[in-house]
Amino acid sequence: MATPLVEMKDISISFGGVKAVDKVSIDLYPGEVVGLLGHNGAGKSTLIKILSGAYKMDSGEIWIEGKKAEINSPRDSRDYNIETIYQTLALADNLDAASNLFLGREMVTPFGFVDDGRQEAETRKIMARLNPNFKKLKEPVSALSGGQRQSVAIARAVYFKAKTLIMDEPTAALGVHETKMVADLIQELKKQGLGIFLISHDTREMMDLCDRVAVMKNGHLIGAERVEDVTEDDILSMIIMGKNPKDKAA
Amino acid sequence: MSDETAEAVKPAKRNVFKSLEIDTRLLGMIGAFLLVCIVFNLLTEGRFLTPRNVFNLTIQTVSVAIMATGMVFVIVTRHIDLSVGALLATTTAVMAMTQTQWIPQMLGLELGHPMIPWITILVGLLTGALIGAFQGYLIGYQAIPAFIVTLGGLLIWRNVAWHLTDGQTIGPLNETYLLFGGINGTLGVFWSWAVGLAASVAALFAVVQGRRTKVGHGFQVKPAWAEVVVAVIIVGAILGFVAILNAYQVPERVVARDPALYGCVDAEGCVAAYGIPYSVLLLIAVAIVMTVVAQRTRLGRYIFATGGNPDAAELSGINTKFLTVKVFAIVGVLCALGGIVASARLGYHTNDIGILDELRVIAAAVIGGTALSGGIGTIYGAIIGALIMQSLQSGMAMVGVDAPYQNIVVGTVLVLAVWIDIQYRKYSGAK
Numbered sequence: 062m063a064t065p066l067v068e069m070k071d072i073s074i075s076f077g078g079v080k081a082v083d084k085v086s087i088d089l090y091p092g093e094v095v096g097l098l099g100h101n102g103a104g105k106s107t108l109i110k111i112l113s114g115a116y117k118m119d120s121g122e123i124w125i126e127g128k129k130a131e132i133n134s135p136r137d138s139r140d141y142n143i144e145t146i147y148q149t150l151a152l153a154d155n156l157d158a159a160s161n162l163f164l165g166r167e168m169v170t171p172f173g174f175v176d177d178g179r180q181e182a183e184t185r186k187i188m189a190r191l192n193p194n195f196k197k198l199k200e201p202v203s204a205l206s207g208g209q210r211q212s213v214a215i216a217r218a219v220y221f222k223a224k225t226l227i228m229d230e231p232t233a234a235l236g237v238h239e240t241k242m243v244a245d246l247i248q249e250l251k252k253q254g255l256g257i258f259l260i261s262h263d264t265r266e267m268m269d270l271c272d273r274v275a276v277m278k279n280g281h282l283i284g285a286e287r288v289e290d291v292t293e294d295d296i297l298s299m300i301i302m303g304k305n306p307k308d309k310a311a
Numbered sequence: 312m313s314d315e316t317a318e319a320v321k322p323a324k325r326n327v328f329k330s331l332e333i334d335t336r337l338l339g340m341i342g343a344f345l346l347v348c349i350v351f352n353l354l355t356e357g358r359f360l361t362p363r364n365v366f367n368l369t370i371q372t373v374s375v376a377i378m379a380t381g382m383v384f385v386i387v388t389r390h391i392d393l394s395v396g397a398l399l400a401t402t403t404a405v406m407a408m409t410q411t412q413w414i415p416q417m418l419g420l421e422l423g424h425p426m427i428p429w430i431t432i433l434v435g436l437l438t439g440a441l442i443g444a445f446q447g448y449l450i451g452y453q454a455i456p457a458f459i460v461t462l463g464g465l466l467i468w469r470n471v472a473w474h475l476t477d478g479q480t481i482g483p484l485n486e487t488y489l490l491f492g493g494i495n496g497t498l499g500v501f502w503s504w505a506v507g508l509a510a511s512v513a514a515l516f517a518v519v520q521g522r523r524t525k526v527g528h529g530f531q532v533k534p535a536w537a538e539v540v541v542a543v544i545i546v547g548a549i550l551g552f553v554a555i556l557n558a559y560q561v562p563e564r565v566v567a568r569d570p571a572l573y574g575c576v577d578a579e580g581c582v583a584a585y586g587i588p589y590s591v592l593l594l595i596a597v598a599i600v601m602t603v604v605a606q607r608t609r610l611g612r613y614i615f616a617t618g619g620n621p622d623a624a625e626l627s628g629i630n631t632k633f634l635t636v637k638v639f640a641i642v643g644v645l646c647a648l649g650g651i652v653a654s655a656r657l658g659y660h661t662n663d664i665g666i667l668d669e670l671r672v673i674a675a676a677v678i679g680g681t682a683l684s685g686g687i688g689t690i691y692g693a694i695i696g697a698l699i700m701q702s703l704q705s706g707m708a709m710v711g712v713d714a715p716y717q718n719i720v721v722g723t724v725l726v727l728a729v730w731i732d733i734q735y736r737k738y739s740g741a742k
Binding site for chain 1: 612
C-alpha cells in the first residue's frame with residue numbers, strides 16, 4: 062500500500078490528570094476519508110487539535126508522508142499542508158471574508174502592505190467555485206449566515222492546496238441544502254487525492270461519506286473499521302459500549 | 312401624513328450616502344463635533360470659532376490625540392492601558408533630565424548644542440518603547456490582566472518620574488525642543504499653504520489610485536460624480552483648515568519684539584500669521600502612519616483579528632503574545648511623542664504633567680467609536696473623539712462653567728456617546 066499521508070502513533074495528552082487521549086494510533090491515506098466518532102469528551106477533537114498544532118501532545122509521534130514531523134504550532138501544521146476547519150469555524154467576526162481567508166498568510170504588495178484588492182479578487186474566484194450564491198464580500202463575516210460562514214472556513218482550507226484536511230463537525234450548523242454541498246465537496250476533494258479526517262455525531266452521514274470510521278471512547282481508540290465491514294448498529298455499540306464487535310467474534 | 316413623507320424620503324437619502332460610500336459613523340462624529348462648536352459659538356457670541364480659538368483648540372488636543380491613536384490598538388485587542396498619563400510623565404522626566412543635565416554632564420555637550428534635542432527625543436522614544444514593551448510582556452507572556460499591569464504602572468511610572476527629578480520642575484527646556492509645543496513652532500503662511508496644497512494633491516492622487524485599483528480588479532466603483540464630491544470635500548476641508556490657521560495673526564507686540572523672525576525689516580506695518588503648528592503636523596503624521604498600520608499592514612490586520620476572535624487568531628498561526636508586546640510598545644512610543652508636545656507646550660517638565668490623561672485618552676478612543684469588547688475602532692475616530700472632548704472643556708471654560716460642572720458634562724457625554732454608538736450598531740445591524 063502507498064505511504065500514509067498521516068500516521069499518528071501512540072498519541073497521549075492529559076489535562077490536569079485527566080487522560081484526554083490515551084495511546085491512540087491512527088493513519089490516513091491519500092484519497093481517503095476517515096471518520097472519527099464518539100461521545101462528547103471522547104477525545105476526538107483533542108486528537109485532531111494535536112494534529113492541527115493547537116495542542117502539544119505529551120507523548121507519541123506524528124509522521125507525515127513517511128517522515129517524522131514536528132508540530133508545535135498551527136503554523137507548523139500548515140507547513141505540512143494540513144488545513145483544519147474547526148467546529149467553531151475560527152473566524153474573526155469583525156473582518157470580511159477575504160481577510161479571514163488569508164488570515165496569517167496575507168498577500169502583500171512589493172512594499173510589504175496587505176494587498177486587499179488581490180485578496181478580494183482571489184476570494185471572489187474561489188467563492189464562485191464553492192458557493193456561487195456568496196455575494197457579501199465587503200461585510201464582516203458576523204453578518205453572514207451559518208452556511209456562508211462555513212463556506213469561508215472551507216475556502217480557507219481549499220485555497221491553500223491542503224493535502225490533509227481536518228473537518229470538525231462541518232455540517233453541524235447547516236441546513237439540508239448546504240449539508241449536501243459539503244458532502245459533494247468532500248467527494249470532489251477526495252477525487253483530487255486529499256486525505257480527510259472527518260468528525261461528526263451523525264452516524265448515518267459518516268457511513269455515507271467515509272471510507273473508514275474510527276470510534277473513540279474515554280480517550281481510547283476502540284477500533285477503526287472499513288465502513289463496508291460494519292453495520293450502523295456495530296458502530297453505535299462501539300460508541301456506547303466501548304467494545305469492538307470484531308474482538309468478540311475473534 | 313408626516314410619517315409617510317419621512318419614509319418616502321429616507322431611501323433616497325440612504326442611496327446618496329451609499330453612492331458616496333462615506334462612513335456614516337464618521338459623518339455622525341463630525342456632525343457631533345460641529346454641533347458642539349456651533350452651540351459654543353452661539354453661547355460665547357462668536358468667540359469660540361475665531362481663528363485664535365481654533366488654533367488653541369488644535370494645539371491643546373494634540374498630546375491626548377496622539378496617545379489616543381495608540382489606545383485604539385490596545386482597546387481593539389481587548390486590553391486597556393491605564394498608565395499612559397504616568398508613562399507620559401516618566402518619558403518627559405527622562406527627556407527633561409536628558410537635555411538639561413545628563414547630556415551636558417555626561418557627554419559634555421554644552422546647553423544649546425544642536426544635537427541635544429534630537430538625542431533627547433530619541434532617548435524619550437526609546438524609554439517609552441521599552442516601558443511599553445515590558446508592560447506588554449507581562450500582559451502577553453505572563454498573562455497578568457492589562458488592567459492590573461497598567462494600574463500598577465499608573466502608580467509606578469508617575470512616581471518614577473518624581474524620583475528622577477527629585478520632585479522638581481525641570482526647565483527651561485531646549486529651544487529647538489520647544490518648537491514642538493504649539494505656538495512656539497509654526498510653519499508660517501507660505502509653508503502652511505504649501506503643505507495644504509501638497510496634502511490636497513496627495514489626497515486626490517489617493518482617490519484616483521484607489522479607483523484605478525478597483526477597476527483593475529474588475530470591482531464595482533462608485534459613480535464618477537460621487538468620487539468628485541468626495542474629493543472636493545476632502546480638499547475643501549484641508550484648505551479650509553489651513554486658511555483658518557493662517558488667519559490667526561501674530562499679535563503686533565510679538566512681531567515688534569523681533570520683526571526679522573517674520574520676514575520684516577521693520578515692525579511697522581508688519582503682518583504675520585502663525586499657520587500650522589509643528590505639533591499638529593506631528594499629529595497628522597502619526598494619524599497617517601497609524602491608519603496605514605491599521606488598514607494596510609499585517610500587524611494591523613492581526614491586531615483587529617485578535618480583537619475579533621483571539622482563538623481564531625491563534626489558530627491562524629498569529630503570535631498573539633508577541634502582538635501584545637508590540638501593541639503596548641507602540642503606545643509607549645506614542646506616550647513619549649505626546650510627552651514631547653505636552654512638555655514643550657508648558658516649557659517645563661512638571662510633577663503633575665499628564666495627570667488624568669489616561670482617562671482623557673480612553674474617553675477619546677471610546678467616544679470615537681472604539682468598542683471595549685474588542686475588534687472595532689478607527690484612528691480618525693479617536694482623534695475626533697479627542698477634539699470633541701477638548702472642545703467641550705475649553706468651550707465650557709469660555710462660557711464660565713465651573714470645573715466640577717465641566718466634569719459632570721464630560722462624564723455624561725462619554726456615557727451618552729457609547730450609548731448612541733450601541734444604538735447605531737443595533738439599527739445598522741453591524742456588530
